[in-house]
Amino acid sequence: GDSVTQMEGPVTxxxxxxxxxxxTYTATGYPSLFWYVQYPGEGLQLLLKATKADxxxxxxxxxxxxxxxxxxxxxxxxxxxxxxxxxxxxALTTNPRSGGSNYKLTFGKGTLLTVNP
Amino acid sequence: NAGVTQTPKFQVLxxxxxxxxxxxxxxxxxxxxxxxxxxxxxxxxxxxxxxxGITDQGEVPNGYNVSRSTTEDFPLRLLSAxxxxxxxxxxxxxxxxxxxxxxxxxxxxxxxxxx
Numbered sequence: 001g002d003s004v005t006q007m008e009g010p011v012t013x014x015x016x017x018x019x020x021x022x023x024t025y026t027a028t029g030y031p032s033l034f035w036y037v038q039y040p041g042e043g044l045q046l047l048l049k050a051t052k053a054d055x056x057x058x059x060x061x062x063x064x065x066x067x068x069x070x071x072x073x074x075x076x077x078x079x080x081x082x083x084x085x086x087x088x089x090x091a092l093t094t095n096p097r098s099g100g101s102n103y104k105l106t107f108g109k110g111t112l113l114t115v116n117p
Numbered sequence: 118n119a120g121v122t123q124t125p126k127f128q129v130l131x132x133x134x135x136x137x138x139x140x141x142x143x144x145x146x147x148x149x150x151x152x153x154x155x156x157x158x159x160x161x162x163x164x165x166x167x168x169x170g171i172t173d174q175g176e177v178p179n180g181y182n183v184s185r186s187t188t189e190d191f192p193l194r195l196l197s198a199x200x201x202x203x204x205x206x207x208x209x210x211x212x213x214x215x216x217x218x219x220x221x222x223x224x225x226x227x228x229x230x231x232x
Contacts, residue, residue, distance in 0.1 A: 105221050
């Protein structure tokens with residue numbers, strides 16, 4: 001079945017440091033890939049997405065590139081801020097019309113990021 | 118346009134009690150789903166629906182029932198609450214018209230404690 005493996009946390013960085021959170025996946029068909037962010041006490045918000053190989057998703061200074069050859073979708077940001085402290089989830093969904101199993105969203109376990117001033 | 122709404126935000130139950138978590142969306146999305154979030158486990162799919170009258174089980178369906186009588190609403194029922202159901206529950210929805218609409222939108226969550 002579909003699965004997502006992401007870097008275990010927690011990750012603690014100083015403000016303005018470079019961030020990478022690794023994510024790899026296994027899926028049938030051609031998945032769409034997502035990063036969701038959950039700020040303390042809140043629900044999940046879509047951070048960025050990519051729907052086909054070599055696409056780059058970007059938002060709020062975060063980027064991730066859909067790498068089909070390495071089945072990866074690593075999240076990066078060049079200079080983190082205290083306000084980026086949150087839990088980050090990598091996820092995928094597959095479309096039955098493109099060979100996937102169903103429409104469900106499969107999540108990694110989440111990575112807690114803490115950014116210190 | 119309120120998006121995905123969930124009620125209540127917090128709930129405390131005693132073991133054996135029943136309750137319904139409400140979820141509604143106003144985006145005319147065909148697909149709706151329920152997840153539970155537990156520490157170190159990420160989000161796990163409980164039940165989902167691809168349209169009114171159609172529901173199916175996810176990874177962890179035991180102890181939960183769902184129904185989908187309208188496009189807008191997708192309630193989650195706990196028939197006899199157990200401490201193992203203490204969790205944060207998220208409802209989500211998405212359109213099914215194509216790749217461009219494959220983003221899922223999440224509600225704010227319901228924090229449930231079963232004593």
